[in-house]
Each structure stands twice: as structure tokens, then as C-alpha cells.
């Protein structure tokens with residue numbers, strides 16, 4: 001494993017094991033995580049030490065797509081082994097939010113999602129997740145304040161690397177991002193939610209719901225056949241209580257599938273009693289799925305119905321909608337020769 005996946009303590013042990021003073025470990029940690037660099041030859045570490053260090057994990061910006069409509073930028077990153085992953089940088093009033101990937105591909109099989117169409121290629125390392133943030137910060141001389149795990153991959157399916165990534169990103173000697181400014185989005189892996197609750201870290205949890213009915217949800221999201229809605233909502237409640245936080249529920253609106261008034265009412269009753277925020281996402285149609293997005297009117301009425309019932313709900317702003325939409329579409333379009 002490459003050394004930019006390590007904590008300061010692990011790097012101190014690494015330095016000592018290579019005949020160096022312990023403090024070289026901390027120096028490596030701040031070089032990687034505070035300066036956000038990997039060009040060790042330009043650090044002030046001893047040359048004979050650097051020469052013993054194998055190539056470290058990286059995620060280089062391979063292509064950048066800049067929206068003409070707003071300040072959003074989408075990236076394809078190239079990993080050391082040539083795999084491509086994608087991410088998005090969004091500029092809000094409060095600062096920069098970056099959406100990052102946790103896996104190359106995905107094995108969850110949601111029918112509307114481009115990331116999963118070719119299955120899982122491999123997990124990302126913690127350092128490959130960190131590098132997505134650090135290379136973008138260096139390219140634009142910015143500091144990213146919010147990190148969202150909503151790129152390709154299911155974070156709970158790469159639990160250990162994701163958790164270590166979040167801890168490294170939080171480290172006071174490194175990037176020092178607060179846990180509340182990190183959002184982990186899951187398709188509904190209940191044992192992962194419970195495991196994360198036990199970590200005692202106030203990481204913001206988002207759950208991709210997309211239907212208030214088990215039969216429809218099982219049709220569009222295979223994970224529902226393993227953990228049904230009742231189990232999922234119970235886990236969300238436990239997470240909310242353990243972390244004293246509100247849960248975000250993502251709900252992608254699919255025309256004629258999950259966007260009627262009945263769905264809105266059922267969604268409201270499902271989440272009743274939970275500290276919840278509902279984020280409505282207009283579907284980005286993909287070739288392999290024969291459904292389209294709900295009309296603007298249907299989206300508005302769905303929102304209004306939820307508000308009337310007393311739910312907290314927003315429609316996701318479609319940032320950078322002119323530059324190949326969401327989750328896996330960038331990588332797939334690029335590899336398919338469309339971009």
C-alpha cells in the first residue's frame with residue numbers, strides 16, 4: 001500500500017523502519033495532507049530516504065469540463081493504473097463542495113445509474129480519494145470545505161478505505177475538514193450504516209431512497225431485496241440518534257414511476273418522526289434505462305405536496321447541467337467516445 005494512505009503515527013513507524021528519525025513521519029504527513037503534494041523530490045526530506053519510497057497513489061486531472069451556465073467543473077481523474085474516475089467541483093456562497101468517487105465502477109446495480117453498468121472494477125484507496133481533493137485544490141488555488149461521497153461507487157462497499165479517508169481528511173495536522181462537512185451517500189447498506197453509527201463521528205449521512213414502496217424499490221435498486229425499507233428507515237433513525245444529525249434522503253424523480261401524489265404521501269409517512277431532509281433530483285436519463293425525468297410541473301407538485309404535509313424538501317440545483325450530468329455518466333461517455 002502506498003504511504004500516502006498512512007496516518008502520522010503509521011508514517012513515524014515507517015520512517016523509523018527505514019532508519020530515519022521519527023519526525024520524518026510527521027513531515028511526510030503534512031507534505032501529503034497539508035501541502036497536498038506528492039512530488040517528494042521537491043520536499044526537504046533526505047534524498048536517500050525519498051529514493052526508498054515507492055511511487056505513491058495519485059489521481060491526476062485528466063480532463064476538465066467547465067460549465068458555461070455556472071461555475072461548476074467536472075473532472076475525469078486518471079489513477080496510476082490508468083483507470084478513470086469522475087468528480088464535480090461546485091461553488092456555493094459558503095465555499096467549495098466537491099463530489100468524489102469511492103470506487104471504479106460499482107456493483108450495486110441500480111437500474112438508472114451509469115456507474116454500475118459495467119460492474120465494479122476496483123475499490124479506491126484512501127489516498128486516491130484524498131488526491132481527488134488535493135489535485136483540484138492545487139489546480140485552482142482553493143480550499144474545498146465540503147466533501148460529498150456521491151461520485152461513482154458505493155462507499156459502504158469500500159468501508160475501511162472510505163473511513164480512513166474521512167479520518168485522514170479530518171486530521172488537524174492535515175486538511176482538517178470537520179466531519180459535519182463530509183456527506184456519505186449510500187444506496188441503503190444497513191450494516192454499513194450501523195457500523196458507521198458506532199464510530200461516533202458526526203459524518204452527515206445521505207440515503208438514496210427513490211421509492212417509498214418496497215416492490216418498486218426492489219425493482220430499481222437491488223439492495224432493497226437485501227435490506228427492505230423498514231430495516232433501512234430503522235437504521236436511519238439509529239444513525240440520526242447516535243450522531244444527533246439530520247439524515248438527507250435523495251429521491252430521484254422518474255416520470256410515471258415514482259412521481260405521483262400517492263408517492264409523495266407515502267414518502268412523507270415513511271419518514272415521519274425522523275429528522276429528515278428530502279432532496280429531489282430530476283433523473284438524468286441514460287441509454288440503458290427506458291424511463292425519463294419527471295416534468296418540471298410534476299417535480300414542483302411533488303415538492304408542494306411534501307411541503308403541505310410538513311416535510312423539509314429541496315430540489316437539487318442542477319449545476320453544470322450542460323456538462324454530462326451525474327454519477328458515472330462522464331466516465332462512460334468519455335470511454336464510449338461521446339465526450
Ligand code: SAH
Pocket residue numbers: 110112113114149150151152153154155185186187188206207208209250252281282283284285286326327
Ligand atoms: N452509491 C451511493 C453514492 C453514489 S450515487 C448512493 O447510491 O447513494 C449518488 C446519487 O446519484 C444517488 O442518489 C444515486 O441514486 C443518484 N443517481 C445515480 N444515477 C442517477 C441518474 N441517472 N439520475 C439521477 N440521479 C442518479
